[in-house]
Amino acid sequence: MATSLPSHPIGVFDSGVGGLTVVRALMDRLPFENIVYFGDTARVPYGVKSTSTIEHFTLQIVDFLQRQNVKMLIIACNTMAAVAAEKVREISPLPVLDVIESGALCAVAESKTGGIGVIGTPTTINSNAYARAIHQMDPDCRVYSQACPLFVPLVEEGWLDHPVTRLTAQEYLKPVFVEQIDTLVLGCTHYPLLKPMLSTMTGNLKLVDSAIAIADQTAELLQQQGLANTQRGMPDYRYFVTDVPLNFRNVGERFLGRNLGAIEQVSLDRL
Amino acid sequence: MATSLPSHPIGVFDSGVGGLTVVRALMDRLPFENIVYFGDTARVPYGVKSTSTIEHFTLQIVDFLQRQNVKMLIIACNTMAAVAAEKVREISPLPVLDVIESGALCAVAESKTGGIGVIGTPTTINSNAYARAIHQMDPDCRVYSQACPLFVPLVEEGWLDHPVTRLTAQEYLKPVFVEQIDTLVLGCTHYPLLKPMLSTMTGNLKLVDSAIAIADQTAELLQQQGLANTQRGMPDYRYFVTDVPLNFRNVGERFLGRNLGAIEQVSLDRL
Numbered sequence: 296m297a298t299s300l301p302s303h304p305i306g307v308f309d310s311g312v313g314g315l316t317v318v319r320a321l322m323d324r325l326p327f328e329n330i331v332y333f334g335d336t337a338r339v340p341y342g343v344k345s346t347s348t349i350e351h352f353t354l355q356i357v358d359f360l361q362r363q364n365v366k367m368l369i370i371a372c373n374t375m376a377a378v379a380a381e382k383v384r385e386i387s388p389l390p391v392l393d394v395i396e397s398g399a400l401c402a403v404a405e406s407k408t409g410g411i412g413v414i415g416t417p418t419t420i421n422s423n424a425y426a427r428a429i430h431q432m433d434p435d436c437r438v439y440s441q442a443c444p445l446f447v448p449l450v451e452e453g454w455l456d457h458p459v460t461r462l463t464a465q466e467y468l469k470p471v472f473v474e475q476i477d478t479l480v481l482g483c484t485h486y487p488l489l490k491p492m493l494s495t496m497t498g499n500l501k502l503v504d505s506a507i508a509i510a511d512q513t514a515e516l517l518q519q520q521g522l523a524n525t526q527r528g529m530p531d532y533r534y535f536v537t538d539v540p541l542n543f544r545n546v547g548e549r550f551l552g553r554n555l556g557a558i559e560q561v562s563l564d565r566l
Numbered sequence: 567m568a569t570s571l572p573s574h575p576i577g578v579f580d581s582g583v584g585g586l587t588v589v590r591a592l593m594d595r596l597p598f599e600n601i602v603y604f605g606d607t608a609r610v611p612y613g614v615k616s617t618s619t620i621e622h623f624t625l626q627i628v629d630f631l632q633r634q635n636v637k638m639l640i641i642a643c644n645t646m647a648a649v650a651a652e653k654v655r656e657i658s659p660l661p662v663l664d665v666i667e668s669g670a671l672c673a674v675a676e677s678k679t680g681g682i683g684v685i686g687t688p689t690t691i692n693s694n695a696y697a698r699a700i701h702q703m704d705p706d707c708r709v710y711s712q713a714c715p716l717f718v719p720l721v722e723e724g725w726l727d728h729p730v731t732r733l734t735a736q737e738y739l740k741p742v743f744v745e746q747i748d749t750l751v752l753g754c755t756h757y758p759l760l761k762p763m764l765s766t767m768t769g770n771l772k773l774v775d776s777a778i779a780i781a782d783q784t785a786e787l788l789q790q791q792g793l794a795n796t797q798r799g800m801p802d803y804r805y806f807v808t809d810v811p812l813n814f815r816n817v818g819e820r821f822l823g824r825n826l827g828a829i830e831q832v833s834l835d836r837l
Contacts, residue, residue: 337619338609345810348608445730448719459716459733466730539616 299366299389301524304329304531305513306365306389308356311339312543313447313484314371315550317394318532320510321369325517327524329531331363334547337537337563340447341374342416349418353379355566357387359535366522369509370394373415373483377424390516395419397512398480398505399428405501406478409436412471412500415482417442425482439474443467443483450485451546456492464489464496478503488550534558537566570637570660572795575600575802576784577636577660579627582610583814584718584755585642586821588665589803591781592640596788598795600802602634605818608808608834611718612645613687620689624650626837628658630806637793640780641665644686644754648695661787666690668783669751669776670699676772677749680707683742683771686753688713696753710745714738714754721756722817727763735760735767749774759821805829808837 305325307318311334318332333356335341341349353375360368367390370376370383376393384391402411413425420442429436445463454460471479480503481487487504494502517523524530536543540558547555576596578589582605589603604627606612612620624646631639638661641647641654647664655662673682684696691713700707716734725731742750751774752758758775765773788794795801807814811829818826 337615339614340611343610343813344608345812348809444723445716445719448716452715459730459737462730462733538619541616542614 299364299522301366301522302329302526303364303366304331304533305367305369306331306333306360306363307369307371308333308335308360308375309372309484310335310341310374312336312547312550315547316484316487316506317369317371317509319551320506321513324510324514327527327530328517329524330533331360331365332532332534333360334534334536334543336540336543340416341372342418342444342447344418346378349375349378350382353383354386357383359561359566361387361389363533365389367391367513367516369513371484371509373419373505377419377422390520390522392509392512392516394484394505394509395424395428395482397509398482398503399425399432400512401505401508402478402480402503403429403432403436405503406436408475408477409433410474410476410478411436411438412474412476412479413438413440413482414443414446414467414471414479414486415440416447417444419482425480437474439471439476441467441471446489447483447485450488453549455488460489460492461496464493468496477501481505532556535561537561537563570793572637572793573600573797574635574637575602575804576638576640577602577604577631577634578640578642579604579606579631579646580643580755581606581612581645583607583722583818583821586818587755587758587777588640588642588780590822591777592784595781595785598798598801599788600795601804602631602636603803603805604631605805605807605814607811607814611687612643613689613715613718615689617649620646620649621653624654625657628654630832630837632658632660634804636660638662638784638787640784642755642780644690644776648690648693661791661793663780663783663787665755665776665780666695666699666753668780669753669774670696670703671783672776672779673749673751673774674700674703674707676774677707679746679748680704681745681747681749682707682709683745683747683750684709684711684753685714685717685738685742685750685757686711687718688715690753696751708745710742710747712738712742717760718754718756721759724820726759731760731763732767735764739767748772752776803827806832808832808834
């Protein structure tokens with residue numbers, strides 16, 4: 296593999312469209328960085344698949360992004376981060392950040408009482424990856440986790456502040472609220488779109504948005520490693536998906552908060 | 567390919583677990599038939615994927631089932647039936663039934679006023695396949711379709727008669743109820759599990775369950791073609807899935823209403 300250069304793009308990947316919330320945070324925080332995004336839209340969602348299947352798919356994507364000469368990797372999918380982050384760090388010579396480590400770091404820094412709630416997909420929650428990461432950083436934290444399987448379909452339906460979504464959130468969050476927490480980690484890249492609704496329900500709780508957390512850590516990492524792009528032109532954004540991009544564009548522009556431009560489809564056979 | 571024999575199994579396939587509602591109806595209606603079920607759990611759901619991807623996956627499954635010596639094929643997935651049924655009939659020498667044709671036939675037979683509502687996943691509804699099938703059978707029918715993207719995740723969450731599900735159903739069905747319909751087709755294999763809740767909301771509407779419709783048509787087809795199994799022993803049921811079977815078993819036994827027995831995992835590379 297060629298040496299990484301500052302002008303090379305950041306590689307961001309996700310099982311589908313959700314990781315665009317991370318891309319959005321990166322664009323805001325690092326407006327001169329080139330970005331290559333990969334969304335595995337033909338095989339989304341990963342949250343219901345097994346560990347070995349997720350690991351297999353993840354390594355295919357990493358291999359593809361390395362062939363695009365990315366200078367670092369960001370695992371923007373909580374499910375892949377929970378299941379396959381270790382494996383990615385093992386096989387890739389590039390710096391790797393993942394949303395779980397970033398979310399955990401941010402939660403530990405933000406929490407004053409050490410009581411931290413985590414919400415995510417069933418696979419993320421069952422993997423216990425957030426609790427493990429948080430306990431590694433601070434063994435005194437108490438972590439309360441809750442799977443919210445309906446949040447992703449509700450966000451993709453666009454019901455961001457709908458009575459159904461509100462009722463679903465009340466049902467899911469009831470057991471979390473009875474615990475003494477002061478911080479709630481949005482452990483899925485779809486959830487930042489629910490932040491306005493959730494913040495009206497959670498009162499004084501601090502909501503940790505791992506998209507923003509990982510953008511901050513990316514800035515720091517690029518500085519430390521001398522990999523920050525010094526060119527000041529318009530950055531180049533490329534989007535690769537494994538299925539026909541129609542639905543990706545419709546939902547994705549809501550996630551990204553701007554136009555997506557060209558989207559390239561990659562056949563699964565090329566992975 | 568070897569000639570089909572009456573003792574050969576019926577091949578039923580779906581993108582995941584939903585087609586087990588068809589298997590259940592077959593077991594009840596045809597208790598001596600052997601059945602091979604294929605659920606593509608590593609790539610579920612199909613409802614959000616593109617036409618070409620769905621077609622590609624479908625033909626892989628048909629090929630696999632033909633290698634299991636099935637005597638006929640049942641497309642138990644509405645999305646695959648909507649997108650790929652024609653293609654399957656083109657390439658397979660076996661008799662093929664699909665849930666859309668069966669549901670449409672049953673709806674046309676049941677409706678007295680010719681006003682028929684259809685609910686399903688976005689892909690099924692956008693394909694317009696039910697309306698097309700119904701109009702081919704009776705051009706005078708009026709068809710009103712409504713996509714219900716949240717019903718599948720709600721069923722898989724097990725919220726079969728939950729306030730959230732009820733509120734979601736009210737929202738989705740509102741525009742259908744204002745039309746003059748007397749029949750509502752449950753155009754997704756997950757929806758029969760919502761039948762008890764839906765029937766309390768729909769009053770005098772006839773609910774068409776395509777699982778039951780297709781079981782009736784299977785019985786007829788096997789008789790006509792001399793393919794009904796004459797052996798009277800315990801039938802053999804085999805279940806193939808593409809992902810680790812844990813989740814398939816948990817949700818599947820609810821769909822099937824009985825124990826699943828052995829489940830075999832097929833690697834995607836073997837398709």
